[in-house]
Amino acid sequence: MASSGSGYDLSSSTFSPDGRIFQVEYASKAVENAGTALGLKCSNGVVLCVEKPLLNKMLLPSSSRRIHTIDSHSGVAITGFVSDGRQMVNRAREECSNYEETYGTKIPSKVLGERLASYVHYFTLHGSLRPFGTSALVASYDPETKQHSLQMVEPSGVAYTYYGCAAGKGRQPARTELEKLDVHKPETSIDVREGVKQLARIIHLLHEEGKDKPFELEMSWVCEESNWEHKGVPRDYIKEAVEWAKKDIEEEEEFESDEDEEMED
Amino acid sequence: MSLSLSAGGSVRAASANSNASQRTRQPIVTGTSVLAIKYNGGVMMTADTLCSYGSMAKYKDARRLQSINPKTLIGGGGEYSDFQAVTELLKRNALEDKCTADSLYDEDASEECAREVWNYLRAVMYNRRNKMNPLWNDLVVAGFSAQGDSFLGFVDKIGTTYEDNYIATGFGSYLAMPILREKYREGMTEGEARALLEDCMKVLFYRDCRALNRIQIAKVTKDEGVLISDPYELETDWSSAAFITPKATLDGDGGW
Secondary structure, X not given: OOOOOOXXXXXXXXXXXXXXXXXXXXXXXXXXXXXXXXXXXXXXXXXXXXXXEOOOOOOOOOOOOOEEEEEOOEEEEXXXXXXXXXXXHHHHXXXXXXXXHHHOOOOOHHHHHHHHHHHHHHOOOOOOOOOOXXXXXXXXXXXXOOEEEEXXXXXXXXXXXXXXXXXXXXXXXXXXXXXXXXXXXXXXXXXXXXXXXHHHHHHHHOOOOOOOOOEEEEEEXXXXXXXXXXXXXXXXXXXXXXHHHHHHHHHHHHHHXXXXXXXXX | OOOOOOOOOOOOOOOOOOOOOOOOOOOOEEEOOEEEEEEOOEEEEEEEOOEEEOOEEEEOOOOOEEEEEOOEEEEEEEEHHHHHHHHHHHHHHHHHHHXXXXXXXXXXXXXXXXXXXXXXXXXXXXXXXXXXXXXXXXXXXXXXXXXXXXXXXXXXXXXXXXXXXXXXXXXXXXXXXXXXXXXXXXXXXXXXXXXXXXXXXXHHHHHOOOOOOEEEEEEEEOOOEEEEOOOEEOOOOOOOHHHHOOHHHOOOOOOO
């Protein structure tokens, strides 16, 4: 009983005396060690971005995708246990399909988020189940209300709607960077093209050049340009954004080192 | 996928009990013929927009030609609600295919080809009929095979299938088929194909009491995919003496 949960962490059906459910916290830990996933709500769409570590040189880069299409107008980016995430993706597809079959309209973004969250939450209620070790970022568009939205479903089963959100290893610095973009104010909101560049910049900011393991950047959007369908960001535009990001980071560093020299003088 | 291959409704063993449940024995709201022919560069299909309730012309704007994916067109006669269920099923499958595709990019996309849709429908129809619960339709599937050849196939409510260069269902198989057999030849131009189909639809309107002169024409081509026209009315001429003084009012067998 010397483990960190001292006996209260064996099942998600038990609270600890100070009111915590350790199994759920451990599940969140699983997400904290995985590749960074970012989402950004822009003026004319939503952008999703996941950094996929390339664990093996022999890996086919496009395999084991982290971003999935759920319905024509919505997509989900997952990080953490990818296999758990796939389960969530399948469930999300089912929810979309069932909703449309029953009501004849596309599922509203909020309903999709809530239903996915309920599904995840169920796995935190029973002693015989293991919570999901995955966070899912949901980008969706509602053709009825013409609104786009970004939500994040966490292993605990909560879902919040965001202007910008991050999960995975680099989430803390990424959140700070996202906040700096000020996208929550209408007057400083950016468009998706700019959003793609900023997300690429944030991901590259989290890595030190040549020091970290290689990774692949997966990006998708639901925006005006894609006819409000969930589509991959054009490959050449991702390339362009990454090049811009690297240059921007370099310039920033030079600027900072100049400032340091001045301080020394 | 409530529709896929499962039986609908409750099954009770047939017994002397008159409360025993029965499956669909006849369609209620029906569409009539669908005609389709291959021509040079594509496949063309036509159907009128009428759905009858028995002999009553009840719905005059029922669209019976539907695009399933950018390369596949289906047309249906028979029970209209079943046709709607079939198209919904196919569209749901197409959406699922799109969502579960290997790539997030359009340029890598590959949808189910017409031949696959046709074969899938055969499986659905045959299974349903074996469960004594058929979907009451004659379906025509047009489009392209994976190899890029134009494709035209037929499936009916009991799972019979065939492929041909021209297909006519329902009353059309009696009234339009002889015309198609006579006038069809390989490599017709788009204009010739359209004229032939319109001629057939006129004959059907004159002689099939469940047909209407308001029709739609659709084509599938490799370059443009599926294009379905808005409904339009055919010019008809009822000045023939046989129409003015039908023999039915005279002594005789009542024929024209």
